Amino acid sequence: MKKAGFVFAAGTLLALAAPLAAYIGPGAGFAFLSSFLVLFLTFLMALFSFLSWPFRFLWKALRGRRAYKKSSIHRLVVLGLDGMEPTLAEKFMAEGKLPNLARLKKEGTYARLKTTTPAISPVAWSSFMTGSEPSKHNIFDFLSRDPRTYLPDLSSARIGKPKRTVALGKYLIPISKPEIRGMRKSVPFWKILGEKGIFSTVLRVPITFPPEKFKGHLLSGMCAPDLKGSQGTFAFFTEDADKVRRHEGGVAVLVAREGNRIRTEISGPENTLLKKPEEMRLPLAITIDEEAKGAWLEIQGQKKFLLKEKTFSPWVPIAFRPGLGMKIRAICKFYIVALEPKFEMYMTPLNIDPEKPALPISHPFIYSVYLSKLLGRFITLGEANDTWALNEGALDEKAFLELTYANHAEWEAMFWNALSKTPRGMVAIVFETTDSIQHMFFRYLDKAHPALKAAPARMSAAVIEELYKKMDDLVGRVAATLDEKSVLFVMSDHGFKSFRRGVNLNSWLHQNGYLTLVEGKKESAEWFKDVDWDRTKAYGLGLGGIYLNLKGREARGIVAAGAECGALKAELVRKLTALKDGANGPAAVTNVYDRDAVYSGPYKENAPDLIIGYNEGYRASWDGVTGIVNAVVIDDNTKAWSGDHCIDPALVPGVLFSNLKIKTASPSIMDIAPTVLELFGLTPPAHMDGRGLVDVAGLPGAKKRKPS
Amino acid sequence: MGIVNLVFGRVVDIVLLPFRGASPWFGLATVSLLTALLMLEVYKLTSNQAAIRRAKDRIKAHLLELRLFQDSMRVTLRAQAAILKANLSYLTANLKPLLVMIVPLFLILAQLGLWFDRAPLRPGEETLVKVGLEENADPVSIPMELETSSGLEIASPAVRIPDEHEVAWRLKATAAGPGRLTLRVGGLTLVKSVAVGGKSLTKVSPLASRGSLWKQALYPGERALPAGTPVRSIEILYPAKNLSIFGLRVHWLVAYLILSIAFGLAFKGVLKVEV
Numbered sequence: 001m002k003k004a005g006f007v008f009a010a011g012t013l014l015a016l017a018a019p020l021a022a023y024i025g026p027g028a029g030f031a032f033l034s035s036f037l038v039l040f041l042t043f044l045m046a047l048f049s050f051l052s053w054p055f056r057f058l059w060k061a062l063r064g065r066r067a068y069k070k071s072s073i074h075r076l077v078v079l080g081l082d083g084m085e086p087t088l089a090e091k092f093m094a095e096g097k098l099p100n101l102a103r104l105k106k107e108g109t110y111a112r113l114k115t116t117t118p119a120i121s122p123v124a125w126s127s128f129m130t131g132s133e134p135s136k137h138n139i140f141d142f143l144s145r146d147p148r149t150y151l152p153d154l155s156s157a158r159i160g161k162p163k164r165t166v167a168l169g170k171y172l173i174p175i176s177k178p179e180i181r182g183m184r185k186s187v188p189f190w191k192i193l194g195e196k197g198i199f200s201t202v203l204r205v206p207i208t209f210p211p212e213k214f215k216g217h218l219l220s221g222m223c224a225p226d227l228k229g230s231q232g233t234f235a236f237f238t239e240d241a242d243k244v245r246r247h248e249g250g251v252a253v254l255v256a257r258e259g260n261r262i263r264t265e266i267s268g269p270e271n272t273l274l275k276k277p278e279e280m281r282l283p284l285a286i287t288i289d290e291e292a293k294g295a296w297l298e299i300q301g302q303k304k305f306l307l308k309e310k311t312f313s314p315w316v317p318i319a320f321r322p323g324l325g326m327k328i329r330a331i332c333k334f335y336i337v338a339l340e341p342k343f344e345m346y347m348t349p350l351n352i353d354p355e356k357p358a359l360p361i362s363h364p365f366i367y368s369v370y371l372s373k374l375l376g377r378f379i380t381l382g383e384a385n386d387t388w389a390l391n392e393g394a395l396d397e398k399a400f401l402e403l404t405y406a407n408h409a410e411w412e413a414m415f416w417n418a419l420s421k422t423p424r425g426m427v428a429i430v431f432e433t434t435d436s437i438q439h440m441f442f443r444y445l446d447k448a449h450p451a452l453k454a455a456p457a458r459m460s461a462a463v464i465e466e467l468y469k470k471m472d473d474l475v476g477r478v479a480a481t482l483d484e485k486s487v488l489f490v491m492s493d494h495g496f497k498s499f500r501r502g503v504n505l506n507s508w509l510h511q512n513g514y515l516t517l518v519e520g521k522k523e524s525a526e527w528f529k530d531v532d533w534d535r536t537k538a539y540g541l542g543l544g545g546i547y548l549n550l551k552g553r554e555a556r557g558i559v560a561a562g563a564e565c566g567a568l569k570a571e572l573v574r575k576l577t578a579l580k581d582g583a584n585g586p587a588a589v590t591n592v593y594d595r596d597a598v599y600s601g602p603y604k605e606n607a608p609d610l611i612i613g614y615n616e617g618y619r620a621s622w623d624g625v626t627g628i629v630n631a632v633v634i635d636d637n638t639k640a641w642s643g644d645h646c647i648d649p650a651l652v653p654g655v656l657f658s659n660l661k662i663k664t665a666s667p668s669i670m671d672i673a674p675t676v677l678e679l680f681g682l683t684p685p686a687h688m689d690g691r692g693l694v695d696v697a698g699l700p701g702a703k704k705r706k707p708s
Numbered sequence: 709m710g711i712v713n714l715v716f717g718r719v720v721d722i723v724l725l726p727f728r729g730a731s732p733w734f735g736l737a738t739v740s741l742l743t744a745l746l747m748l749e750v751y752k753l754t755s756n757q758a759a760i761r762r763a764k765d766r767i768k769a770h771l772l773e774l775r776l777f778q779d780s781m782r783v784t785l786r787a788q789a790a791i792l793k794a795n796l797s798y799l800t801a802n803l804k805p806l807l808v809m810i811v812p813l814f815l816i817l818a819q820l821g822l823w824f825d826r827a828p829l830r831p832g833e834e835t836l837v838k839v840g841l842e843e844n845a846d847p848v849s850i851p852m853e854l855e856t857s858s859g860l861e862i863a864s865p866a867v868r869i870p871d872e873h874e875v876a877w878r879l880k881a882t883a884a885g886p887g888r889l890t891l892r893v894g895g896l897t898l899v900k901s902v903a904v905g906g907k908s909l910t911k912v913s914p915l916a917s918r919g920s921l922w923k924q925a926l927y928p929g930e931r932a933l934p935a936g937t938p939v940r941s942i943e944i945l946y947p948a949k950n951l952s953i954f955g956l957r958v959h960w961l962v963a964y965l966i967l968s969i970a971f972g973l974a975f976k977g978v979l980k981v982e983v
């Protein structure tokens with residue numbers, strides 16, 4: 001009331017003063033000019049909107065009628081909870097802790113959802129969106145390999161330099177666009193919906209970078225890179241030289257204190273404008289303020305702000321200047337882990353600034369700008385939650401959870417915005433919160449986990465229970481917004497199990513004579529540095545793949561295709577399925593899948609020759625995944641990353657909840673896409689492997705469809 | 709008020725000193741630049757920058773929304789309403805800096821008016837001198853005598869206009885240089901400066917008044933007339949100053965507005981001011 005009075009009085013004063021003063025300064029001048037411009041623009045748009053409304057209404061009615069002519073529903077919401085484990089969901093439901101999911105189960109559907117082979121998020125979500133098995137969408141793991149070099153590649157996208165450049169002094173000026181190519185093939189179901197005029201909003205679904213054009217809005221999810229082009233490189237500034245030496249992930253920066261001041265640098269992306277590319281850096285000055293229990297951060301001598309110890313900064317926009325007046329913008333958060341005795345500070349990976357994206361992260365391009373302006377800056381990195389920072393000790397568990405839930409809140413805000421603006425059509429979102437927290441806290445559910453012996457427990461199983469309750473609450477809030485013509489699918493791409501022991505496939509292959517090291521070497525450094533390819537028959541790469549060193553395919557292949565290849569595969573399958581953890585220990589591998597038996601699509605040739613189905617409690621070891629060969633085949637996993645799903649797919653199905661009844665007891669993740677299409681009255685394309693889950697004809701108010 | 713006028717007057721005099729012989733555009737551009745920088749700083753200090761940024765972001769977001777959801781009448785109508793609401797928030801966030809800036813800006817504008825609004829008399833040019841009297845004073849019966857300094861002469865006897873409470877003379881400038889009019893009313897003497905010729909940028913005070921604070925602020929070129937006489941003001945009708953660009957006449961206030969906004973826009977990024 002007081003404020004309103006002030007506003008009124010000030011307004012009156014200004015109105016009276018206006019004719020006298022006419023003009024009241026540049027600042028206020030801009031304000032009034034901008035305001036006038038906005039009013040003018042809004043008026044014009046409103047006028048255009050009203051005048052064109054009859055035509056648009058007519059067009060929409062004609063098109064819309066066609067689009068929704070056969071649709072049984074108005075709106076479909078897919079709420080993806082990456083990695084939600086069915087046994088945990090069932091347990092918590094039985095205990096009455098997930099009332100909203102339990103209601104969906106009671107009134108609609110609950111089933112375990114068959115995942116893909118392998119049970120890895122990029123693979124499973126690609127099958128979700130295309131309705132196809134992996135050899136039809138070409139995603140088999142996070143990593144693929146280059147058979148010419150035996151080195152890993154990111155499986156989902158290629159980001160290359162521009163093909164055409166012009167040299168100017170020390171610069172190479174690009175005159176063509178850089179190559180940004182998605183590697184996922186086949187067609188996502190929202191593209192098919194769009195072709196029929198049905199609008200979709202797709203948020204953070206994995207393997208949607210680079211974004212594809214379709215009728216709708218999309219914000220890329222898992223596999224969207226950071227500004228350095230990596231899948232997330234955090235920085236850790238520390239005065240502790242030991243920690244710098246020990247670090248495995250991210251960038252560890254050794255800093256020195258002079259008085260209360262630390263001068264260091266933020267490591268940025270490579271400057272590809274230069275003929276000799278070099279890393280761009282921004283000066284970072286840190287002034288420790290003991291009284292304030294924090295530090296003043298000054299980036300590039302400009303942005304200065306106080307950051308309290310153990311508090312996350314908001315998103316800080318920063319800009320790198322590669323030259324020629326260009327700016328590459330990023331956003332990051334800072335967190336002071338400790339001021340004393342040694343200063344330690346974490347910095348998130350440099351996220352692409354959604355307000356001024358250096359790479360396309362949304363469709364249309366302005367969608368991320370819109371979200372950022374409306375809801376504030378948000379995390380854009382695909383692998384958003386910094387699990388590796390917790391693994392490395394750059395963040396503690398409490399800070400990790402705080403950061404993860406802050407990311408989650410940003411996605412929720414986008415989700416609610418999309419729901420409020422999509423009364424008809426499809427909204428899909430995938431929250432990776434469930435996946436990240438389970439990866440990092442699963443050991444608290446497994447009292448025998450080696451990580452609990454290696455480091456004292458600071459938290460408890462309540463973290464995961466709390467996570468499930470939060471997700472249940474979200475489901476409840478979403479369900480409350482649905483009308484009788486809306487459909488909700490709550491699903492996960494796979495489940496979760498404890499990851500106690502790591503299996504180094506490359507060490508096993510070496511010990512069993514399939515992988516040979518160069519003379520004099522007993523171990524190999526990362527990425528097969530010391531492997532003698534001329535005497536190697538097979539190698540493991542990624543989270544569960546074995547590739548044969550095939551003649552004509554691999555650069556230095558020695559295994560002939562055909563009978564020799566078949567015999568080698570059979571031998572490996574036999575031996576690996578017999579692999580025990582100790583003489584009388586449990587089997588480490590329950591199944592080995594031959595790609596020729598499980599895949600039939602056009603990209604089968606890009607798949608690993610064998611896919612390892614690890615037993616519960618096992619997974620590819622940290623060393624094995626990165627191509628290290630050593631004397632240890634199976635060892636304890638003592639990292640905080642203590643839960644996983646990259647095991648035998650039969651052991652880690654996902655979950656499927658819906659407010660609709662489904663007609664099968666064993667749905668597959670590939671069934672979602674055809675089901676969505678059928679609910680909107682469309683016939684799924686023949687290449688989809690999934691089958692519709694819902695008896696559409698039996699739905700209330702269902703429209704009759706001609707059989708296709 | 710006299711001290712305030714003196715301080716502001718001196719500052720503007722010093723700023724414009726190097727430009728007196730040059731085209732008035734140089735002086736105007738310099739003053740525009742300096743006031744833009746000053747007002748940007750004032751704006752930055754007195755405004756809620758975060759609120760302004762938020763309001764602007766919301767406006768931009770809803771403008772983008774109009775484009776993103778152009779097929780949805782419901783969303784576009786809501787977006788338009790949201791734009792108007794955000795615009796109101798933006799204006800509200802501007803009130804405080806606006807109120808703070810209005811006083812110094814007004815004083816600066818009044819000072820600039822002395823330099824850019826009127827041109828001095830040219831030698832040989834005639835104009836009117838008007839003496840305004842109190843409402844109850846009779847211009848016919850009050851004895852009044854006007855004397856000039858060298859370079860000026862009275863070209864016609866006084867014309868007394870009872871209805872207007874005014875006495876007017878025709879004044880002729882005969883030589884360049886600062887002149888002076890001395891008005892004798894009863895036993896008192898009132899003095900008014902006169903500008904004749906001079907450089908292209910010359911300070912011209914058209915009116916000396918004894919009136920309110922408002923009048924003193926509006927016409928800060930001369931000291932207030934003393935009390936004790938029926939004379940309210942002495943005004944010289946100087947010709948308007950000719951400020952033109954590409955053959956087009958531009959009012960100095962318009963030019964100042966455009967220039968200061970242009971400079972403000974150019975420097976708001978440098979000074980990190982959200983406007």
